[in-house]
Amino acid sequence: MARRSLLPVLLAVLLIRNIVDAQFGIDVGSCQLCQNGELVPDPAFIPDETGGSSCGELEAEARDGQYPCPVYSYFGHVCGCPDQTPPNDACNICQDGAGTVTMPDVIVDADTGQTCDSMALEASFISEETLGYSCSYYHQFGNMCGCSNVPPAVSCGTMCNDGMSVPNPNDTASDGRLCSVVEAEYLYNPYEVACDAGQISYDGLLCGCKNEPPEGVCGGLCGPDGDIPEPDKVVLNYATCSELNDIAAWDTVSDCQVYDLYSALCGCENVEMPPPETTCQSLCQDGSSVPYPDLIVQDQSCSEYEIMARFETQEENCGYYDMLGAQCGCDNVAPTGGCGKLCGDEQALPNPDLKVWGQTCQEWEAESSFDVYSGELCEDTYREVKYLCGCENVDLPTGGCGPICSDGSSPPDPDFMVYNETCSFWNLESMFDVYGVQEDYCGDYSHVGDLCGCQNEPPEDGCILCTEPLSYPDKITYDIFDEVYTCEEDAKYIPFAYGRKDVECAAMQSVVGDFCGCPSAPLKKCSICPEGTELQLADSPTFTIESSAGTTVIEDENCVDVEFTINMNSEGLTEEDCAEISAQLASTCCIPDDTSSGEIANIPSMLLGIVISFFLSNLHS
Secondary structure, eight states: OOOOSSOTTHHHHHHHHTOOHHHHOOOOSOOOSSTTSOOOSOTTOOOGGGTTOOHHHHHHHHHHTOSOHHHHHHHHHHTTOTTOOOOTTBOOSSTTOOSSOSOTTOEEETTTTEEHHHHHHHHTTOBHHHHSSOTHHHHHHHGGGTOOOOOOSSSOOOSSTTSOOOSOTTSBOTTSSBHHHHHHHHHHOTTOOOOOHHHHHHHHHHTTOOOOOOTTOOOOTTOTTOOOSSTTOEETTTEEHHHHHHHHHHOSSSOTTHHHHHHHHTTOSSOOOOOGGGSOOOSSTTOOOOSOTTOEETTEEHHHHHHHHHHOOOGGGHHHHHHHHHHTTOOOOOOTTSOOOTTOTTOOOSOTTOEETTEEHHHHHHHHHHOOSOGGGHHHHHHHHHHHTTOSSOOOOTTSOOOSSTTSOOOSSTTOEETTEEHHHHHHHHHHOSHHHHHTOHHHHHHHHHHTTOOOOOOTTBOOSOSSOOSOTTOEEEEETTEEEEHHHHHHHHHHHOBTTSHHHHHIIIIIHHHTTOTTOOOOSSOSSOTTEEEOOOEEOOEEEEETTEEEEEOSEEHHHHHHHHHHTOTTOOHHHHHHHHHHHHHHHEEEGGGOTTOOOOOOOHHHHHHHHHHHTTTTO
């Protein structure tokens, strides 16, 4: 899971409110976690309060000064820096200034798991200047923790119209948070935002209050007393008609015309429509009814598109509705600048009902005919669809990777499944993949062809993982999204993917070869694991690399990925550099070497290689 850059609650708010020097005069500059100037005691440590960020990561972030320095002083405290001193003007979770809370273990934020004790500590390091708004942000949590806080005189008030507390504090409000948390936020309103009476009343209703809609709301979709004909219908893949009706009935801030389209789609009568001359009017250019109103095109019915066209006031979008009309059976005239019919004007579609990539060939032809956006790319855009739909004389790309069988023949069993797709699918992909040549991965298709029974021979200069039998041929090297590969399968794949002189080959032989038990695996130039331990499958902890290009943070990668990439880009890497990386990773990535068999690894990622390569290339430069 991607790390949350800083403090889960406070820093998310700082980002949203865009609090920076120029706007609020907040002291943002190069900071450090430990006020005494020392490094954090354990950079790999991830305190509960940091939302998944390691202390080393936060230390690197502090030097960039993304946020006010007191924030980093707080993180320094939870990371073990000694004698951290809070600022004199810091907030306090209790209005009476009590430094501790009587209920320290109560969770005040269900999303992050933050407790009263943690929130009180955070408050003690954060001032109103740092926060960017009132300390009442912390006071709103205080009463949950045993403080006797009093809401400010000016606030959004209670969620119940009768002024009482919500009857069901443990239910959830409209944004999914606990009613007790939302009520406290309304009462203390630390952000000093305008109060939305309709939203507050609606949240109160969800939390058990007997509220009525306030004045000035948009009202129900079908009027104050109208019933929704299809309450459970999902509109535009967004919400049900019943849910949209509830939102409109309590909405005091929106332009109420936005609900007219929803009213029409939900089947309400007497809906106010825009003037016809200002809209696209209908799907059929001649104004006739849609021939196939119940046909589903791109997840919506043609009858729904007809209603949407009558509300569409942007003239440049009318061509899109002309295309949808053609797909829905209208006899619409295609624009002169479109890509034209799939098989040309002289040939009819051989099989218009054939499904290709989720659409029928007839629907693809309508899209192609009305596509005025592709221009010179029309042929490249629709070539493969034309081929699959059976058009004659389709010019296959000469710059693709070619058939998966190296002799040009068709796969022996086109329906045989390889990597969750048929061999015929891979054959077509290979022929049309012009990027495979540019990016030098056509060998992957040759490998697939070999698995499809083509008897392809690997290139003469292909990389050999190991010249001896592997000790762990069945050891899993990749297991994600229902795809599982073994060492033996990797040994067959690598010759097609890398040449013997490629830096990737040397890294594969040393890292993956060692992992799979190759007796003659060359020594790694940098090993994450100390002597007596070996690499295992694990999510690599976040770690930092210092170079002349600055500090980079590597996260969300697999331990084998990281070791492969470090060895692939080891030029300029000193023993000290390697030791520093190992110190950050070994506790997670390494296990005693007598538990090796059966561990899972992940085939190294080239994307990670690009990222780390840049920073390793700048080491000591």
